[in-house]
Amino acid sequence: MQKYAIVVAGGSGTRMKSELPKQFIKLAGKPILMHTLEAFHFDDIQIILVLPESQIPYWKELVDEHQFKIPHNIIAGGEQRFHSVKNGLSSIKADDGLVAIHDGVRPLIKRQIISESFEQAERAGNAIASIQLKDSIRSITPHANRQEDRTNFRLIQTPQAFKIQLIKRAFEQEYTPSFTDDASVLEQAGHSINLIEGDYKNIKITTPEDLLVAETLLKA
Template sequence: MKTTAIILAAGSGSRMQSNVKKQYMEINGRPLLLYAIDAFEKSFIDDIILVLPADDINYVTENIIEPENYKKIKAIVPGGTTRYHSVRLGIEAAASDTEVVFIHDGARPFVDNKMLSRAYEAVKEYGACVIGMPVKDTIKISDEDGFAQITPDRDKTWLIQTPQVFLYPEILELYEELAEKEQELLDNNINITDDAMVMETLGKRKVKLVEGSYDNIKITTPEDISMAESILQRKFKKI
């Protein structure tokens, strides 16, 4: 089955509190974004679509992407105003013969081939899956005033990561439907926060949860940079 990865790197990274957008901040001397691209470039994935801020495309292409001589990047497209707008633009840029699409946050540098393989096997069986890990801590759901209201069963609670993986024709159709129903969903207080939720809200499939890794962190705040460097040091020691 032909596979395409959509790597999202169009965010502003405002929580990083830096003049440099987080996708270009360096971890061990390399821009954060390159770690995710490397993982897909070296995997069984056929094509890569990269989604970037429109104003950054030329700079990133000339100074970050081209020096690496990547072979699988088939398109670099400008992102939209929200994450799911960016995802839709990335999906629409995929080749029409794509059968499976992997949607991944470029701020998660430690995705690896084992995770991708587990997700690929799951999507062939179930049609939709997401990478994640069971939570380690007790989770509380608060009420509107900030008081604990519900304590979900920890054994059934997962920390959701990326990639999130779907049969391409299905997720393309659902994102096109989402574009049409966006305001209606917002009026009903339904805010789409990840790709699995698109399937859960508009699709007809259950989304299978697939084991990722506790190392598969998302770089969001300055503290995450230090954590990422520690993970890299540990991985290099194993090698």
């Protein structure tokens, strides 16, 4: 079965306190995004990189500068992450196969989890990486707050893998702000979500502190 990976990288450097978009900031000597694409470099996976159109020329400069050889197709993104993923899906002409959708700034994803996400998606239609909460949590209302049982909650990560036909149909819906990830789009279309075990090291790099943690994890 044909496999695709859509890597979405549309962030800015605002929370990173950098003028450079966070996906281009160097981690262990090369842009974060290159680490992410390397993780998805399997013989049977076609990589689709979705970037803001204005950032594509700079990415191509980085590819040349670092002599980056991982094959990938580049697609222009949209206004929101939803629209960027939709553009990536539209570039896949086949309706049969599997696609994993991943945040470009999660460079520490384990290849084992990528493989498992595809295997589970082939069996169940979708596979969403998630991890258990470590901290206590409280729900907040305008006038109060209360403790919640953290075992009833999971933190959601990427990759999120799907049968192509299912997720393409789900993305035919109109965008709403509640679509914070691809699983929420599929769920709104009436499908059950299947969770698989993610990894605490699979962090999303959005702040300077995250970058320090990622550097430490890579060295370890």
